[in-house]
Amino acid sequence: MFYSEEELKEQEIQVSSKLYLVFIPIFIICGLLGYFQVNSLDCNKRRYENNRELYFKGIVIDKRKEGDYRRARKYVVLDSYHEEQVDNFIYKKISVGDSVVKGKGSDSIYFYFKTGKVIIQDYNKAYREKYYKLLNEE
Structure with missing residues (x-):
């Protein structure tokens, strides 16, 4: 049940790539929403x-x-x-x-x-x- 060093490295790379695929779009979307809210006419008028x-x-x-x-x-x-x-x-x-x-x-x-x-x-x-x-x- 023990994994070799190579298998662990491979799993680590897979997990980190999946995390990047999830978190990068979230950060981009949050940044865009923040930008549009700051520059929104309705929000600034309010x-x-x-x-x-x-x-x-x-x-x-x-x-x-x-x-x-x-x-x-x-x-x-x-x-x-x-x-x-x-x-x-x-x-x-x-x-x-x-x-x-x-x-x-x-x-x-x-x-x-x-x-x-x-x-x-x-x-x-x-x-x-x-x-x-x-x-x-x-």
């Missing part, structure tokens, strides 16, 4: 409209970072317990007690500081640009 309809407002009660390195994601936590990711510029300027508002149907997010200063940031820029680019290609 993402853009969902972000456009997002609504939140509140007073900043906490600031936090994911990690201790320079490019770590930075968040502000609002009194409504909504947590929103912000860029480095806003994270450095905002403090506890400042207000954040993102209106429904708007692409802008407003940061109201206790000093009276207001910063308006384009919240939906990446989704909007991708959607309009795909829209113009058709």
Whole structure:
């Protein structure tokens, strides 16, 4: 019942070739599906409209970072317990007690500081640009 070295090598080659025949098409199909989903007009339109309809407002009660390195994601936590990711510029300027508002149907997010200063940031820029680019290609 013991196999010789040659038979084992032959079986190993057969098994690995069968595995390649199964997994390579699966990887190709997954890659194609991912590519078409990223470049799908309907999918990008849905993402853009969902972000456009997002609504939140509140007073900043906490600031936090994911990690201790320079490019770590930075968040502000609002009194409504909504947590929103912000860029480095806003994270450095905002403090506890400042207000954040993102209106429904708007692409802008407003940061109201206790000093009276207001910063308006384009919240939906990446989704909007991708959607309009795909829209113009058709």
